[in-house]
Amino acid sequence: MPSSHQAWECVAELRGHSSWIYEVPITSDGMIASVSGHKILFWNLDTQELESVLEGHTETILSLSLSPDNKTLASGSFDKTVGLWDLETKNLICTLAKRKDPIHSVAFSPDSKFLASGGESKYKTADGQKTTIYLWSIDNRELIRTFVGHDLRVNTLAFSPDGQILASGSNDRTVRLWNVKSGKQLHVLEGHSSNVGTVAFTPTGDSLVSSGGGGIKFWSVRTGELQKSFAEQSEYIRCFSINPTGQLLAFEMHSGIEIWDLRSHKKLQYLDFMWPTSMNFSPDGKLLVSGDATAFTEDGGLVKVWSVPTSESFVNSVNQNLDQPELAAERQRIEALGYFDVGTVEDARQRITASIVQRQGQSKFRRELLKNYGGRCPITNCDAEPAIEAAHIIPYLGPETNHPTNGLPLRADIHTLFDLHLISIQPDTYNVVISPELISTCYRDLANQKLTLPQNQNAVPDRSALSKHYEIFCSKCKNM
Incomplete structure (x- = not known):
């Protein structure tokens, strides 16, 4: 990219994604990979043009990981497989398919020789029914180890810089550290109030960073003790990224991105971006890339790229945010x-x-939904409020979409399925409909159940909003 860009200037907008953009890895030569449904898109950052489309999965891709040697891309999908792709030819090398559940997380080891993958279903183990993590050899493409311990879906994985420790984050609210060679669990890190969204090691490997319910937390890798926290007031932070020097922390906050200096513990910048779901600094630290969850808008999902200040003097000078x-x-x-x-x-x-201030109204939106629905999920009748999330029927596009008739308080797993259009609501009858993909799962019992409506008629879900969601659901079902 040209060096004339101002710091934190948006230098690219890549549009047209048909699904949540779960990952945005950046190659060393400036290519960006992103997800659009069951396809992987490769963008040329210099021209901002779509250069190639990788096809091989049959269902939505939920995770991507770029090998450190920049030779291979791994993808985990709702079709229960892991794909390995040759970055030079853009061809599918092979498919790893020993699991019977969607693959929500993949991560390469630092030497690019191993790949970890995590799913959501529980398997019978010596410790009872547990979700598991698989470790694959890239050379012979064989499963070499299984890590057992989590009770719910594994959302995120990361290797330590020396490759000796694997970190995992789950919907069971825990982060776990594993010895890669032995498979032994080293630490269980507890402190998040709900799902863990992302984990990453600091460049030195001394600390592990995790995001989720209750903000961002730094943990000692050696002792497993909590070192410090950021944004504890946040109900949930899905994603973050640390720059290669370990000085900058970027994380999702109130439908935008906050940038913090980890040395001074000061906020440097706020980047306006609706509903970020993934982010990464480039390998040289000069760019920040983030993908969003606005796939079902007219323009489709968006990837934005910002230039990052490279001099310490500038980093210190940009701390001029609103007090x-x-x-x-x-x-x-x-x-x-x-x-x-x-x-x-009156003024900018x-x-x-x-x-x-309006973006900070998201927590108010959730409280209002919980009040209208008596603190229960109207699909499952779950009354465990920490597990209930504020779901938008029409994706969040600003404060006007934080309206009680455009929301439902859904249990976290139902929220995910609703956003993926695997569950919807028939707008005329308010009956729950499920995708054919869920017929053979535990969610089949939800089919044709009546949505519990709030007593306040002014809070009943908007039929036109439900119709738009239902139309996308029907279209997705036809393409299966």
């Missing part, structure tokens, strides 16, 4: 109005402040 008193004043102004009127915001700085 908390200013946010508080703007919040009081909006609450006094009872609504947000962009016409009353105030518009930015107001935008941040």
Whole structure:
């Protein structure tokens, strides 16, 4: 990329994705890989053009991992397989298929010789029914080890810089550290209030970073003790990335991205970006790439790329963000109005402040949904509030979509299936419909159940919003 770009300037927008963009790995020569349904897209960052499309999976791809030697890309899919792709030819090398459940996480070892993969179903083990992690040899493509311990879906995996430790994060709210050679569990890290979204080691390997319910946490790899936390007030942080020097931390926050200096513990920048689901710094640290979850909008899902400051002096100089008193004043102004009127915001700085306040309304949106539905999931009747998430019927596109008639308080696993359009609501009858993919699963019992509606008629789900979701669901079913 040209070096004339200003720091934190958006230098590319790559549009047209048909699914959540779960991963955005960047090759050393400046290619970006992203997911669009069951396809992998490769983008030329210099031209911002789609260069190649990799096809081989039959269902939505849920995870990607680039080998450190830049020769192989691994993909995990809802079709229960792991694909290995040759980055030079862009051809499928082979398929690893010993699991009987969707592959939600894949990760290469630092020497590119091993691949770890994690799914969601429980298997019979010596320790009872457990979700498992597989370790594959890339050379002979054989399963060489199984890690057993998690109770729910494994969302994320990462190897330590020396390749001796594997970290895993799960919907069971735990992070676990494993000895790669022996398969022995080293530590169980507990502290997240809900699902763990992402794990990554710091460049030195001394600390492990995890995100999920209750923000971002730093753990000692040696002792397993909690060292420090970021954004503890956040209900859930799905994704983050640490730059190659270990100085910058980027993470999802209030439908945007916050950048922090880990040495000074100061926030450096806020990047406006709706609903980020994945992010990565480039290998040289000069770019930050993030994918979103707006796949079902007219333009499709979006990948954005920003330039990153390379000099320490500039990093220290950009700490000019809006202070908390200013946010508080703007919040009081909006609450006094009872609504947000962009016409009353007179200058750009105030518009930015107001935008941040509105994004912070996400937790308010969830509280309102829980209140309207009596603290229960209207599909499963689950009343465990920590496991219930605020689901948008029409994907979040700004504060106007945080309306109670555009939301449902769904149990976390149902939320995922709803966002993937594997579960929907028939808009005329409010009956639950499920994808053919779920007929042979435990979710089959949900079919034709009546959605529990709130007593407040002003909070009943909007039929037009349900219709749009249902149309996409039907279209997906026809293509199966």
